Amino acid sequence: MSSAGADIAGPPTGSVPRKRRRVPFWDNARYVCIVLVVLGHAIQRLIYDSDIAFAFYLALYAFHMPAFAIISGYFSKSGSPTKTQMARVITDIILPYVIFETLWTLTKWLVEGQADPNLTRPSWTLWFLLALGIFRLVLPYLALLRWPLLWTIVISVGVGYLPNIDSTFSLSRTLGLLPFFALGWWLREHDIVDRFRLLDFRPWWLRAGAVAIFAAIGWAAWNWLPVWQAIDLRHWLFYEDSYADLGGEQWWAGGVRILLMLLAVILSAAFFCLVPRGAHWWTTFGQYTMYVFLLHSFVLYPFRESGILRDLEPTWIWLPLVTILSVVIALALATKPVRRVFRPLVEPRPGWLFTDPELASKEGRRNDPTGSRRPR
Template identity: 35%
Template sequence: MSRLDPLPVSTAAPAERVAYLDNARYWVMLLVVIGHSLTELVVMDSARGVYTWIYAFHMPFFVLISGYTARHYVGDFRQIRRIVSTLIVPYLLVETGLQLITRHYDGEPEHLMILSPQWLGWFLAALFIWRITTPIWRALKYPITTAIAISLLAGLIEIPNVLALPKVLGLLPFYVIGLHFDRSMFLRLGDVRLRIASVALLVGTFVLCQLYARDWTDRWPTTWLLWKARYDELGAGPVEGIVVRAVLLAIAFVLTLAALSLVPRARSWTTALGGRTFYCYLLHGFVILWLDRHFRLWDRIEPYGATAVLGCCIVAVIVANVLMTKPVATVFRPLFEPRLTWMFRDPREDTYHSQEPHPDVWDRGPEPVSRRVERPMGHHLR
């Protein structure tokens, strides 16, 4: 790009992080690790109930938060650089590493499929696509309606798993909704009456998932909650598929709001850990794969039934907290958040500069589109 056509450059210093958002990231990351640790145990009703409850809303929750923190994306110099360093580079490292491990133990995939994420990498790929399309969703007249329509229709056709496109489209409404959230909406969720109702709703749905795990799985496989399979692959016709996904979208949204209403607003020990969920997300898959493939851990504990499920959840929480500690972040930051000064030219070469607010600072009113930016490195999972 020539000097006559520069990228806009943000020069504002990062503002203080918002405790509420980091607290939210902490609690949802616990659900992510617990959910992944139970994947091999869903043959048991007790594990399937917990798994179904978690997968009913934990990724929609995470995606909505990601959309909110990306709402100022305009593609300036700093944002492009951070997309490369905190999305593209980690994606390549994690996806390559996980595929090499599974090929070593399982012989699959026979050939590396770097652009077809097999597990954790899908979320990084999704964030990349959602992020670069953010200006489109900010410009549309009916963005949420459009995103919902795309999600419902995506299950009707065969979509290749390039950069996890089926899941990108399936979960798109939550990202777009997050883009259009503001501070006042989060504040309203803190109403005491809403919090009481949220506790009742989350506890009630958890109990229902436990009681009817087998019945629901026979009728609607948990694969629905992965947001990627075609409707006919799930045994549903076009109309039934659209209706079921629409119901799941509504359930996920309501449960997400309920969970958001219970997130603590004040700064606490979870705030610092929540600011480092990026590393937990990228690393916990390696821990799970190693324990499963090398020690056959889940095969060994399956005979213990509900006790194994409980123990698995406890260990998952411990592992997640360890991976969110400062020493882990210090060790892996150069790998997962490289500065890449050798790759990018000096932004001062550009002639356009703007003073931008930090997106994790609560909005004080609408801003011109040309002044919106995003948060610091690792924002997408922190």
């Protein structure tokens, strides 16, 4: 592993433990992923009027959330949770979810004049917060099983046949994406990245191959766009609806999900090949992806609902502009002033909630659910 971002190996017996250094690659990957999340939501209104935007949208959704789930799994622990880790599920996931779901209810009431308070139905982006919570809760049990990856694939494919597993508590999407989270954990559990020096061995032909893969998926998304629109591929990529709801009543419909999962893994691998390994001025923003994730939807809400992003022509101007805007939003929401203002909402410290108040603030500032504060 390169010295610029390598973890420090464990100290010799009897020596003073040294703090592990952060690996810039992972912060870079997190930040690029959150930019893609913002971008995917920003261009959604463009896809109704632009075939190019639609093709770009399909290529993006084919891998960006699976890649985020892989990163989250890589930084998750499968051992029996400690009291502090159990408290973090409450403080890092449940409380922010309740807080932001309440804010969304108030926003819809103030702007639209109506609201339907329902904590079982996550608003817009909050589904992934619930998914991370469920991932963390089930991981210790998955780790007890033989072939955990295989079981998660069976679960993901199987839930598509069950119409009663829907968006309540984001369960359908959570179980659909579970294999990617488990894959990230498996890579860490078996030390695949370090054993095979995947962050070191990146020759030009590997990067060229990654670019070729994205070029191929972009060409396929654009060239066969009428086919993808006809089969409603967009919603297949959400891992949310049952096969029957997507028009896939056939017994082999689960095979489509398997192909999409395989495609997502290939594209995620290509994505990781292209993520810079070294530290850059924007690398540190990868530690604050939860702020971007929870706040960006409020920034985009006026653009989405006002219709300002509809009928924007020519696409070759507006699509790059929206892309640049997404990067700026992701940067701005990770800055220190924004974090200082919104920390009570994004990272609440409710000592009053626990019998042991220290559980709300142990080990300094806690990791967010994606593990972005961990050094490795």
